[in-house]
Amino acid sequence: MSTIVQDRYTDARARFQMLFETRQNRPGSQGSQVLEQYQRKAIGLLETVNFPTRRDEEWKYTSVNRLLQPDYEVGESLPLSKADIGPFLIPGLDCHLFVFVNGIFQESLSDTGSLPAGLTAMDIAGALADEQARPAAEAALNRLLDGKTDAFKLLNAAFSQHGLFIRAARNAAVEKPLYLLHLSASGDKASFHNHMNLVAAEPNSELSVIEGFFELPASEGAYFHNQYTYFHAGDNAHIHHYRLQREGREGFLVSNVEIEQEGGSTYASYALDLGGRLVRNNLRTRLNAPGTTTNYWGAYFAKGEQHIDNHTFIDHAVPHCVSNELYKGIITDRASGVFNGKVLVRKDAQKTNAFQQNNSLVLSDKASMDTKPELEIFADDVRCSHGATIGQLDEGAVFYLRSRGLPDAEARAMLQHAFLAEAAENMKLEAVRLYAEQLVHSKFGE
Amino acid sequence: MLKIKNLKVAIEEKEILRGINLEVKPGEVHAIMGPNGSGKSTLANVLAGREEYEVTEGSILYQGQDLLEMEVDERAQAGIFLAFQYPVEIPGVSTANFLKSTVNAVRKAQGREELNAAQMLRLLREKIRMVGMDEKLLQRSLNEGFSGGEKKRSEMLQMALLEPKLAILDETDSGLDIDALRIVSEAVNQLRSPDRAFIIVTHYQRLLNYIVPDFVHVLYNGRIVKSGDKSLALQLEEQGYDWIKEEADSVAAV
Ligand SMILES: Nc1ncnc2c1ncn2[C@@H]1O[C@H](COP(=O)(O)OP(=O)(O)OP(=O)(O)O)[C@@H](O)[C@H]1O
Numbered sequence A: 001m002s003t004i005v006q007d008r009y010t011d012a013r014a015r016f017q018m019l020f021e022t023r024q025n026r027p028g029s030q031g032s033q034v035l036e037q038y039q040r041k042a043i044g045l046l047e048t049v050n051f052p053t054r055r056d057e058e059w060k061y062t063s064v065n066r067l068l069q070p071d072y073e074v075g076e077s078l079p080l081s082k083a084d085i086g087p088f089l090i091p092g093l094d095c096h097l098f099v100f101v102n103g104i105f106q107e108s109l110s111d112t113g114s115l116p117a118g119l120t121a122m123d124i125a126g127a128l129a130d131e132q133a134r135p136a137a138e139a140a141l142n143r144l145l146d147g148k149t150d151a152f153k154l155l156n157a158a159f160s161q162h163g164l165f166i167r168a169a170r171n172a173a174v175e176k177p178l179y180l181l182h183l184s185a186s187g188d189k190a191s192f193h194n195h196m197n198l199v200a201a202e203p204n205s206e207l208s209v210i211e212g213f214f215e216l217p218a219s220e221g222a223y224f225h226n227q228y229t230y231f232h233a234g235d236n237a238h239i240h241h242y243r244l245q246r247e248g249r250e251g252f253l254v255s256n257v258e259i260e261q262e263g264g265s266t267y268a269s270y271a272l273d274l275g276g277r278l279v280r281n282n283l284r285t286r287l288n289a290p291g292t293t294t295n296y297w298g299a300y301f302a303k304g305e306q307h308i309d310n311h312t313f314i315d316h317a318v319p320h321c322v323s324n325e326l327y328k329g330i331i332t333d334r335a336s337g338v339f340n341g342k343v344l345v346r347k348d349a350q351k352t353n354a355f356q357q358n359n360s361l362v363l364s365d366k367a368s369m370d371t372k373p374e375l376e377i378f379a380d381d382v383r384c385s386h387g388a389t390i391g392q393l394d395e396g397a398v399f400y401l402r403s404r405g406l407p408d409a410e411a412r413a414m415l416q417h418a419f420l421a422e423a424a425e426n427m428k429l430e431a432v433r434l435y436a437e438q439l440v441h442s443k444f445g446e
Numbered sequence B: 001m002l003k004i005k006n007l008k009v010a011i012e013e014k015e016i017l018r019g020i021n022l023e024v025k026p027g028e029v030h031a032i033m034g035p036n037g038s039g040k041s042t043l044a045n046v047l048a049g050r051e052e053y054e055v056t057e058g059s060i061l062y063q064g065q066d067l068l069e070m071e072v073d074e075r076a077q078a079g080i081f082l083a084f085q086y087p088v089e090i091p092g093v094s095t096a097n098f099l100k101s102t103v104n105a106v107r108k109a110q111g112r113e114e115l116n117a118a119q120m121l122r123l124l125r126e127k128i129r130m131v132g133m134d135e136k137l138l139q140r141s142l143n144e145g146f147s148g149g150e151k152k153r154s155e156m157l158q159m160a161l162l163e164p165k166l167a168i169l170d171e172t173d174s175g176l177d178i179d180a181l182r183i184v185s186e187a188v189n190q191l192r193s194p195d196r197a198f199i200i201v202t203h204y205q206r207l208l209n210y211i212v213p214d215f216v217h218v219l220y221n222g223r224i225v226k227s228g229d230k231s232l233a234l235q236l237e238e239q240g241y242d243w244i245k246e247e248a249d250s251v252a253a254v
């Protein structure tokens, strides 16, 4: 790897490096020598990578310029009560609740319950000191730092304060989902929040993880939440991963989710993106052994000046795997959306079934959507398909609804709801699905 | 109730309705017949407010108001209902939710109290029975994958729920089996009342055995070229349209 000279964002990088040094003396870092080493390594590696520019194919439609402009300080904890977080709890959902405010774990607001026998959830510092957890935690961190990395992942590794290590033990069907709730608020200065999850689902286990990202009501200014989540699905393990997101008007969210799947395992992503100033999701799965199923279900809805970018990747490296992907969304006002769905079917990945579809409604002249399916197929005995549509509402349907007495706005809202609902319908947990619908509903009302 | 005067309508520069005159009074049932492509659906859609059609001349008064000035939803709220020849399929909108929303939207617009969940359920059940529809369809997306007959019944259900003042049925009988035809006709007959009028577009005299019309009109080439009572429908059934076309064409040629 060569060291880079001409980086457009040299200043931004220097500010992050400086922030890291001052951060060292703050309380709240986990005080683990081993973790500290990883963090130092990460900030060191930051020197070797560039922040992406629009010249990078992967970032062609999303500029991080605005995201990197503020002079960030590391987010601080806020005195919140249980009542304050009420609106972000999912009604009727019995779960292990972990609450983070500005990237900092909130013991008093959390309700982790007593963890069942097959479930481990501890901070990464703890995992690195735990004989049973250490191998998996170390492997995940090494993978993150030694593999193909980028500036945001490195920042995450350097700054995450209360990263979580989660493990479903062999054969454990974890009954209650984990709900990892991330609340953000800007401080006097723009604030910077990082959180890392390392999740290991051991063979034959089953686990549901819900991630929620929301802005706290009183917050106004800029903040940047930088998330990294890694899943390892062991043989025949089943992972259900929900992501619900509604950041603030000046909220930036970058989320990197990486999954590796072993034989016969299932990973399903159910995502609802309601945007922020800029949201960039990278969702990447690598299939390591045959017989896996990978489902990506996504819904997005951008209004005002929002920008939502979903980049997904499924790497069919081995034969006999199935992937299904459906992303649907609405872009209106002056908002913009990006969908880039890459599916790579390598030479040996015979009998692959890979389906991908992206449908967007673009509802105003000033709104835009860039969609790019990227199917690269090097095997010959496969079934793959993809499709992308960008359209407006079906005026025939609008007329039909209005001819039954529904006012124009109501008719359009009903059709837009219906459009998004298809992607949310797949959510297995009823309570989460209803909550997601409620979030969508309130966005229509904004 | 409805006064159409010299109505001319074009779509994409092509004149389709070429001077329609029709008056419908409360309580009356008017049947409109006529060959394919003569403009029957066009007339129905213009009444419902479809915007692709351009009214180039003439006027429509509905309950003393200028109908052409009213929005599509205002018309529905004022009691106009069109049962479509080809109802659109709307994926993702549940039939039950749709029906509930329309009933309350119309009630609200009319200044009546909206129904609560229990009242709504009772109303839905009653009307479903009336049109002989399978209750399971309520859980499905609106019209999506409905059979031809199911779509027509769903239109009749909507009519029964919205209790319009002027109901226009565009070939609701097409594609119905004999039992369905009878049930739908009975539903219409139940709704017949001194203050409600119907315009029934059909190709078949058979329907008019069940729903006996006060007037029968023949629409040809964008004009009503003949009007009569129910016997006219019988005559058309026996003789077809040729004699009418000839008559009309010779008049037009003069
Ligand atoms: N949207 C449209 N664009 C172009 N032409 C149209 C459109 N709608 C109707 N027409 C034309 O207008 C004429 C009248 O059509 P209309 O559907 O009103 O006939 P109809 O009497 O209802 O016929 P049918 O008995 O077959 O239902 C036809 O020639 C038709 O092709």
Ligand SMILES: [Mg+2]
Residues within 6 Å of the ligand: B040, B041, B042, B085, B170, B171
């Ligand atoms: Mg027709």
